[in-house]
Each structure stands twice: as C-alpha cells, then as structure tokens.
Amino acid sequence: MKPAPFDYVRAGSLAETHDVLASEGGEAAVLAGGQSLVPLLSMRMARPKVLVDIMHVDELASLRVDGDAIYVGARLRQAELLGWPELAKHQPLLAHALPWVGHWQTRARGTVCGSVALADPSAELPLVLAALGGHVILSSRGAHRRVPADEFFQGIMSTARNDDELIEAVSFPCRRNGEGYAFREFARRHGDFAIVACAAIATEKSVRLAVGGVADRPVVRDFPEVSDEALGDFAAGLEARDDLHATASYRRMLVCKLGAETIAEAQACRA
Amino acid sequence: MPRLSADARHNVRLEINGRAHEAEAEPRMLLTDFLRHRLGLTGTHVGCEHGVCGACTVQIDGAPARACLTLAVQADGASIRTVEGLAPEPGRLSVLQEAFRRHHALQCGFCTAGILMSLDWYLREKPDPSEAELREFLSGHICRCTGYVPIVAAALDAARRLRETGESK
Numbered sequence: 001m002k003p004a005p006f007d008y009v010r011a012g013s014l015a016e017t018h019d020v021l022a023s024e025g026g027e028a029a030v031l032a033g034g035q036s037l038v039p040l041l042s043m044r045m046a047r048p049k050v051l052v053d054i055m056h057v058d059e060l061a062s063l064r065v066d067g068d069a070i071y072v073g074a075r076l077r078q079a080e081l082l083g084w085p086e087l088a089k090h091q092p093l094l095a096h097a098l099p100w101v102g103h104w105q106t107r108a109r110g111t112v113c114g115s116v117a118l119a120d121p122s123a124e125l126p127l128v129l130a131a132l133g134g135h136v137i138l139s140s141r142g143a144h145r146r147v148p149a150d151e152f153f154q155g156i157m158s159t160a161r162n163d164d165e166l167i168e169a170v171s172f173p174c175r176r177n178g179e180g181y182a183f184r185e186f187a188r189r190h191g192d193f194a195i196v197a198c199a200a201i202a203t204e205k206s207v208r209l210a211v212g213g214v215a216d217r218p219v220v221r222d223f224p225e226v227s228d229e230a231l232g233d234f235a236a237g238l239e240a241r242d243d244l245h246a247t248a249s250y251r252r253m254l255v256c257k258l259g260a261e262t263i264a265e266a267q268a269c270r271a
Numbered sequence: 272m273p274r275l276s277a278d279a280r281h282n283v284r285l286e287i288n289g290r291a292h293e294a295e296a297e298p299r300m301l302l303t304d305f306l307r308h309r310l311g312l313t314g315t316h317v318g319c320e321h322g323v324c325g326a327c328t329v330q331i332d333g334a335p336a337r338a339c340l341t342l343a344v345q346a347d348g349a350s351i352r353t354v355e356g357l358a359p360e361p362g363r364l365s366v367l368q369e370a371f372r373r374h375h376a377l378q379c380g381f382c383t384a385g386i387l388m389s390l391d392w393y394l395r396e397k398p399d400p401s402e403a404e405l406r407e408f409l410s411g412h413i414c415r416c417t418g419y420v421p422i423v424a425a426a427l428d429a430a431r432r433l434r435e436t437g438e439s440k
Binding site: 001002003004005006007008009010011012016019020031034035038039041042043049050051053055079102103104105106108109189190191 | 272273274275276277278297298299301304320321322325328331334335336337339340341342344345347389393407408410411
C-alpha cells in the first residue's frame with residue numbers, strides 16, 4: 001500500500017500547470033485534494049510519472065455566481081462549498097447532496113472538481129452536475145472549452161478530458177424559480193459510495209430524475225408524467241451492474257423506490 | 272517551479288503541535304509514514320492506508336483529515352495537530368481524553384487517536400451536537416471493539432463538560 005515512485009511539481013500558476021500537462025501528456029496526474037488520487041496511487045491502480053499539485057495556483061481558487069451558474073474553481077474543497085452561506089440560496093440540490101460526499105474528514109481536503117474528474121459512477125457530484133445540466137471547463141496551453149456534463153462523463157472513470165487538459169472549473173446552474181430539488185441516497189454506511197443515489201428536479205410541468213450508482217455514468221431522464229409504471233420502465237431500461245454490494249435487480253428496485261421518494265420530496269418543496 | 276525528483280529525498284518543513292519540524296521525504300512518502308518514521312510521532316496510527324478506516328486522522332491547517340491521503344511533500348508549510356498535542360501537559364489528559372477513559376470508549380485503542388483528533392475539532396465547531404449528528408460524524412471512523420456506544424457517550428459527556436467550563440470556545 002505504498003505508491004510507486006513519481007516526481008512532484010508544485011505548480012505556481014495556471015501556465016505552469018498547462019506546461020507540465022503538455023510536456024508529460026498521459027504520464028502526468030493532477031493532484032488537488034488527493035482524496036481519490038492518493039488511494040489509487042497507494043493501490044497502484046494509477047502509476048503516473050509526475051504529479052502536478054495545483055493547490056497553490058491562485059487562479060483556481062474562485063467560487064462565484066457567474067450569470068445564472070455557480071462557478072467552482074479546481075482548488076475549491078468540498079467543505080468550502082458546503083460551508084458557503086449562499087449555497088442553499090443559489091442551488092439547493094448541491095446543498096442537499098454535498099453532505100453525502102465522503103465524510104467530514106475527506107470533504108475537508110477533497111475538491112469539487114476532483115470528484116468530477118474521477119467520474120466514479122456512484123459519486124454524488126457528477127450526478128448533481130448531470131442532473132442540473134452543468135458544464136466542465138477544460139483548459140490547456142492556449143485552448144479553452146466548455147463541455148456539457150452529458151458529454152463529459154463517458155463511462156466508469158472515463159471522461160472527455162484530454163491528457164493535456166486541466167479541469168479548471170465546473171459550473172452548476174443556479175436554482176430557477178418554481179423548481180423543487182431533492183437528493184436521496186442508499187449506502188451501507190453514511191459516507192460510502194452510493195449503491196443508488198437519486199437527484200430530482202420538479203418543475204410545474206415535469207420532473208427530472210437523475211440516477212447514480214447503477215449504470216456506468218449518471219443517467220438523466222425527464223418525466224412529463226410520474227407514475228410507478230413510468231419509473232419501472234426507466235429502471236428496467238438502465239444498464240445496471242452486479243457487484244459485491246448489490247445485484248442489478250436490487251439496484252433497479254431501489255431506483256423505483258428511492259426515485260419515487262426523491263421525486264415526491266422535490267415536488268413538495270417546489271417553491 | 273521546482274520539480275522534486277522521485278528518487279531523491281527532499282526537505283519538508285511543517286509545524287506540528289505548535290513546534291517547527293523538518294525532515295526529508297521522497298515525493299511518494301505519505302504523511303502517516305513521515306510522522307511516524309521520520310519524526311517518531313507514533314501516536315498517529317496506520318490502518319487501511321486508503322482513507323476508509325480513519326485511524327490516521329490528524330488536523331491539517333485546522334480541519335480533520337486523513338494523513339494517509341496526504342503526501343508529506345504536499346504538507347510542506349502546513350500546520351498539523353496530532354494526538355500528541357491533545358494533552359495540556361505531561362500527566363494530564365484533555366477533557367475529551369478523560370471522557371474516553373471514564374466511559375471505556377476504547378478497547379484496543381488502535382482507532383482512538385484518529386477519533387480523538389476528529390472529535391477535538393468537531394466539539395469546537397459544534398459544542399452541542401445531538402447523538403444523531405455525532406453518529407453521522409463518527410461514520411468517518413471504524414472501531415471494531417467498542418460498538419461505538421461508549422464513544423458516543425464519551426463525546427456527549429465531553430461536549431457537556433466543555434460547555435460548562437467554557438473550554439469549547
């Protein structure tokens with residue numbers, strides 16, 4: 001349980017970060033809070049030649065409301081976002097979901113963008129980003145692009161990020177008037193990765209349900225009419241997996257039950 | 272932008288329990304091993320080494336965190352508190368440590384240092400937690416001996432005593 005050897009670079013600016021990623025390509029890994037990367041290193045599932053520590057890059061520290069979205073820089077820790085007094089006002093779904101991300105002790109270090117970068121199919125933050133239709137802001141030497149969440153997540157721990165790109169920020173759309181938001185999760189122990197997690201957004205005319213922990217990436221579906229039958233069809237169509245925590249059919253059953261509860265809660269709090 | 276080479280040791284300077292420390296580490300050295308093997312601070316325990324069990328929890332720059340999920344070179348310049356820094360003076364335990372003793376909140380003691388470092392922070396953040404809040408907070412720690420009941424009792428007792436003496440502020 002000791003990482004294989006790697007060089008360590010403490011980047012002082014965005015340009016320096018881009019330089020390392022450009023010259024090292026796929027041999028480099030970006031180190032932010034380290035709460036997912038360091039276990040992968042220790043288990044030797046990842047063996048990068050060089051780590052670029054971005055936690056001293058001032059340009060990446062921002063947290064701001066930019067038009068109708070919350071812009072979260074790559075350095076921002078999960079605990080910092082959760083502790084932001086404006087969070088529930090601007091996006092209740094994030095405020096509901098963040099306490100489910102890991103534990104207090106990992107949120108104190110782990111970053112929002114780091115969780116998005118890892119793209120674990122059970123993780124809460126990718127699910128919320130997909131549910132809200134947010135964007136990932138990627139940058140490399142001289143280039144910049146905004147990728148919608150549904151294009152960014154491509155499979156288990158697989159994303160649209162190129163080797164020379166840094167996730168500079170993610171942007172979560174702000175709450176919209178007349179919408180209700182809810183988040184629920186089922187896990188063996190609070191803070192574990194979800195067996196099934198559900199995010200629901202209720203509007204006057206329809207309901208959106210996003211499901212994590214089931215397929216290889218977050219799955220989002222809009223329901224003009226909510227019924228047990230519609231939810232059952234949705235669950236049956238999911239490419240669910242068996243693993244040591246739960247069978248695929250158990251996961252589908254949870255999608256129906258937890259999904260219905262999450263939708264009901266979102267509808268009830270629609271303001 | 273200095274690049275620390277994988278096969279060399281590099282100076283790491285940090286503050287631990289209010290005192291400056293300095294020692295060498297390869298980039299891949301975890302903070303747990305740095306504390307224990309380079310600095311001899313063996314109060315911080317090494318359990319699962321992938322962030323699940325909580326035994327290695329210390330406070331980094333004022334918040335509880337897993338020492339096994341932090342590289343020593345990452346912590347260069349940081350301020351760290353470990354279990355060695357809890358007791359106010361030799362021969363005297365902190366209010367929280369006393370409560371753990373009184374309630375038999377430890378058996379083998381392997382997980383205890385991490386739990387103490389988490390609770391020490393939490394009770395300052397939230398001086399009057401409910402039992403449910405404490406249990407959620409403690410979900411970041413695994414104890415295989417006590418069944419958690421005496422740990423929760425000790426934490427509630429310590430919280431009450433700290434409130435009464437005003438020490439939690």
